[in-house]
Amino acid sequence: VSIGRFSLNQRTIANWTVGELVSHCVRAGVPSVGLWREPVAAYGLERSAELVRKAGLRVSSLCRGGFFTTADRKAVLEDNRRAIDEAATLGAACLVLVVGGLPPGSTDLPGAREQVRDVLAQLAPYAGERGVRLALEPMHPIFCSDRGVLSTLDQALDLAEALPAEQVGVVVDTYHVWWDPRAEAAIARAAGRIASFQVSDWVVPLPADNLLGRGLPGDGCIDLRRLRQVTDKAGYTGDIEVEVFNEQVWARPGAEVLESLLRRHLEHVL
Amino acid sequence: VSIGRFSLNQRTIANWTVGELVSHCVRAGVPSVGLWREPVAAYGLERSAELVRKAGLRVSSLCRGGFFTTADRKAVLEDNRRAIDEAATLGAACLVLVVGGLPPGSTDLPGAREQVRDVLAQLAPYAGERGVRLALEPMHPIFCSDRGVLSTLDQALDLAEALPAEQVGVVVDTYHVWWDPRAEAAIARAAGRIASFQVSDWVVPLPADNLLGRGLPGDGCIDLRRLRQVTDKAGYTGDIEVEVFNEQVWARPGAEVLESLLRRHLEHVL
Numbered sequence: 001v002s003i004g005r006f007s008l009n010q011r012t013i014a015n016w017t018v019g020e021l022v023s024h025c026v027r028a029g030v031p032s033v034g035l036w037r038e039p040v041a042a043y044g045l046e047r048s049a050e051l052v053r054k055a056g057l058r059v060s061s062l063c064r065g066g067f068f069t070t071a072d073r074k075a076v077l078e079d080n081r082r083a084i085d086e087a088a089t090l091g092a093a094c095l096v097l098v099v100g101g102l103p104p105g106s107t108d109l110p111g112a113r114e115q116v117r118d119v120l121a122q123l124a125p126y127a128g129e130r131g132v133r134l135a136l137e138p139m140h141p142i143f144c145s146d147r148g149v150l151s152t153l154d155q156a157l158d159l160a161e162a163l164p165a166e167q168v169g170v171v172v173d174t175y176h177v178w179w180d181p182r183a184e185a186a187i188a189r190a191a192g193r194i195a196s197f198q199v200s201d202w203v204v205p206l207p208a209d210n211l212l213g214r215g216l217p218g219d220g221c222i223d224l225r226r227l228r229q230v231t232d233k234a235g236y237t238g239d240i241e242v243e244v245f246n247e248q249v250w251a252r253p254g255a256e257v258l259e260s261l262l263r264r265h266l267e268h269v270l
Numbered sequence: 271v272s273i274g275r276f277s278l279n280q281r282t283i284a285n286w287t288v289g290e291l292v293s294h295c296v297r298a299g300v301p302s303v304g305l306w307r308e309p310v311a312a313y314g315l316e317r318s319a320e321l322v323r324k325a326g327l328r329v330s331s332l333c334r335g336g337f338f339t340t341a342d343r344k345a346v347l348e349d350n351r352r353a354i355d356e357a358a359t360l361g362a363a364c365l366v367l368v369v370g371g372l373p374p375g376s377t378d379l380p381g382a383r384e385q386v387r388d389v390l391a392q393l394a395p396y397a398g399e400r401g402v403r404l405a406l407e408p409m410h411p412i413f414c415s416d417r418g419v420l421s422t423l424d425q426a427l428d429l430a431e432a433l434p435a436e437q438v439g440v441v442v443d444t445y446h447v448w449w450d451p452r453a454e455a456a457i458a459r460a461a462g463r464i465a466s467f468q469v470s471d472w473v474v475p476l477p478a479d480n481l482l483g484r485g486l487p488g489d490g491c492i493d494l495r496r497l498r499q500v501t502d503k504a505g506y507t508g509d510i511e512v513e514v515f516n517e518q519v520w521a522r523p524g525a526e527v528l529e530s531l532l533r534r535h536l537e538h539v540l
Contacts (some may be wrong), residue, residue, distance in 0.1 A: 109448070142412045144449040145491045146474050155451045178379070179414040180426045206285040206414050210477045221415045223377040 006265055007060040008245035009034035009198070013254040020254070021061050022055050029256055032058035032239040035238075037086060049090050060239035061135065061171075061196045062092040068119035069100035069112045069149060087132045093238060094135035094195040095127070096171055101146040112149045117159055120168065128167040135170040135195035136160055140179070144212055153177050153186035153188050160193050171197025172231055173243070175214055178202060178222040183208035187230045194236040199224055199269055200244045207247070214244045217261065218268040240269060276535055277330040279304035279468065279513035283524040288313035292325050298528055302328035302509045304468075307356060319360045330509035331405065331441075331466045332362040338389035339370035339382045339419060350393050355377070357402045363508060364405035364465040366441055367398070371416040371516040382419045387429055389436065398437040401405045405465035406430055407441040410449070412480055423447050423456035430463050439465025443513070444499055445484055448472060457500045462508040469494055469539055470514045477517070486530065488538040498539050510539060 008030050010021050018039055025033055033052065040048045040062075045093035052059060065083035070076050087095040099116045102109060120134070127134050138156040139148030150156050153170060160168045170193050177183045179202075187194075201220030217224050228240065242261050249257055278300050280291050288309055295303055303322065310318045310332075322329060335353035340346050357365040369386045372379060390404070397404050409418030412458040421424050423440060430438045440463050447453045449472075457464075471490030476483035487494050498510065512531050519527055 102491050107491050109493065113451070122453075141449040142410075142476075144471055148339060151449050152451060173483075179421050180421060181383070202415055205478075206412075206476075206480060210476060210480075221372050221377050221379075224381065263332040 003029065003262055003265060004031060004118070004228070005238070006030055006262065007032035007034055007058070008258065008261070009063070009187055009241050010039060011036055011062070011063070012242055012249065012261070013257055016254050017047045017049065018119065022057060024255060025057060026055050028128075028262065030057075030262075030268060032060045032241070033061055034061045035090060035092065035124050035242045036063045036244060037083060038088070040086065042177060044207035045086055045089055045222045047137040052090065052154065057238060058240045059090050059092040061094050061096050062087040062090055062205040064098050065090070067100040067144050067164045068104055068116045071103060073119070076242050077122060078120060082127055084123070084130055086130045088130040092132070094133040094169060096135045096137055096196060098137055099140065099148050099150050101149060104109070109144075109149060116149060117162075120159060121163065124163045124167040128164065133195050135171045136168065137173060138176055140176045148205045152182065153190060154244065157190055157193060165192050167178060169193045171196040172227070173198040173200075174222050174224055174227050175200045175202060178227065183227070184230050187234050189212055191234040194231060194234060196241060197228070197231050197236055197238065198241045199226045199228070199244045200242065212245045212247050214246050216244055216246070216249065217242065217264045224269045238264070273299065273443055273532055273535060274301060274509070275510050276300055276532065277302035277304055277328070277509035278329070278509040278528065278531065279333070279334070279511050281306055282512055282519065283309065283529070284520045286524050288318045290308075290365040292321050293328060294525060294528060295424050296325060297417060298532065300528070302511070304331045304333065304511045304513060305329055305360060305362065306333045307353060310356065311362070313371050315356055315359055322360065325356065325495055328509060329360050329362040330359040330511045331364050331366050332360055334366045334368050335404070336367040337370040338386045341430045347392060347503060347517070349414065350389075351396055354397050354400055354402045355394070358400040361403070364439060365402040366405045366407055366466060368407055368409065369418050371419060376502075379414075386419060387415060387432075390429060393434065393436040394433045399435065403436060403446060403465050403522065403534045404438045405441045406438065408446055410446045422450055423460060424452055427456065427460055427463060435462050437462045441459050441468060442497070443470075443535045444467040444492050444494055444497050445472060448497065453497070454500050457497070457504050461504040464501060464508070465499050466505060467498070467506055467508065468511045468513045469498070470512065482515045484516050486514055486516070486519065487534045494539050498508055502523060510535070
């Protein structure tokens with residue numbers, strides 16, 4: 001049992017700068033980090049890339065591109081090309097795509113899903129040229145209207161499989177897929193397409209801001225170990241990234257949260 | 271265009287007694303109502319049944335049985351047999367089943383789903399003998415952990431199809447199924463099994479109590495007309511029941527809400 005594949009997504013400890021994240025991870029023996037564009041920009045892209053490289057850390061993912069359903073297609077493409085360039089600079093294993101919800105006032109869900117397919121096809125070759133893998137993230141249906149119209153892993157795979165595997169993969173995020181009766185079968189289907197595996201737990205009641213309702217591994221009802229095993233069986237050997245958005249967790253000292261996460265990783269995931 | 275298939279679920283106007291519900295519906299020309307066990311018990315079961323029958327109203331559904339995942343199997347069976355008896359007394363077209371979430375502390379989702387299958391098989395013949403059709407309600411995955419481990423219409427159909435169609439059908443509730451990429455295909459598959467069709471709309475942000483986040487038809491992002499058409503095409507000719515749980519709606523005068531519902535039914539559903 002080791003933490004050799006453990007990755008800390010930086011939004012789990014939201015108040016750390018990239019500099020603090022790197023020094024804490026090095027001290028704790030964490031081999032990999034998941035980065036977000038905004039804190040990376042705040043610290044400096046090149047500076048972040050150099051710091052992470054010198055520290056010997058892997059970058060398991062960069063969050064995030066996407067929002068393909070926005071009306072201004074030109075702006076969407078420009079922003080996502082920038083995100084791809086940033087992922088290349090950071091040497092990230094993938095760029096996570098949150099594909100966007102329904103446009104304001106729209107009830108055309110099939111149309112929004114078609115738009116995701118179109119924009120993805122336009123971006124994939126650009127990502128391929130820069131050695132960046134796009135990672136489609138199916139999202140829990142609670143987010144379908146305002147954040148991500150891809151609701152199941154099967155649906156994400158339907159899109160990904162139309163494009164080369166080195167250009168487009170999928171994210172298996174326990175929070176988003178755990179409820180799906182097809183989850184295990186879809187993870188098996190995803191063999192060769194799993195670009196990222198993220199863990200957090202489902203806890204109820206959800207807070208008023210549903211986005212911040214994720215629990216630390218072990219605090220909720222998801223069989224994390226089982227999903228990790230199924231993901232292993234599908235041949236995924238990449239990092240296991242802990243990504244928890246939770247205001248109560250953010251209020252605690254980061255080093256203490258990290259220590260707890262490592263313990264919980266052994267107890268509930270490995 | 272007519273309101274001939276319109277049904278008012280009584281929880282949409284929560285402060286009406288069964289008596290008030292019936293008189294308002296008769297006055298407004300509403301031909302059908304969906305009832306709940308608690309207000310029916312408060313008004314009296316036999317008294318409710320007689321009132322509704324004399325008024326010439328149909329009872330499109332009785333809510334609800336279920337919670338099959340509760341540990342005390344004997345109590346579950348007893349309570350559900352009582353609910354079946356009540357549905358028979360009321361002449362309800364079906365008894366809606368909210369199957370229950372995960373038991374406290376459990377992460378065994380497949381086990382909970384198996385338990386639903388077992389209890390359903392035990393209850394179905396009893397329902398059949400009393401001429402009551404059980405209606406499995408797949409629920410939006412936001413409710414998977416604490417309310418309903420059946421998350422998709424396909425999953426509900428997998429269970430229903432193992433039993434006679436006159437004993438077990440499914441509920442198509444727009445709020446629960448709209449996000450599902452398989453929704454239209456699953457509704458087509460449900461031909462002959464649709465026991466109830468319920469409408470309400472998806473609005474964001476959800477309130478702190480997620481259960482009360484439903485919007486009146488037309489206030490949200492669901493293509494209600496499309497889902498109604500697909501349900502028609504699957505051969506469903508039963509009532510179209512409006513079921514909205516929303517504290518702001520409950521705070522308004524019931525007669526005004528009903529008038530608005532009838533208008534919205536024409537505009538957004540028919």
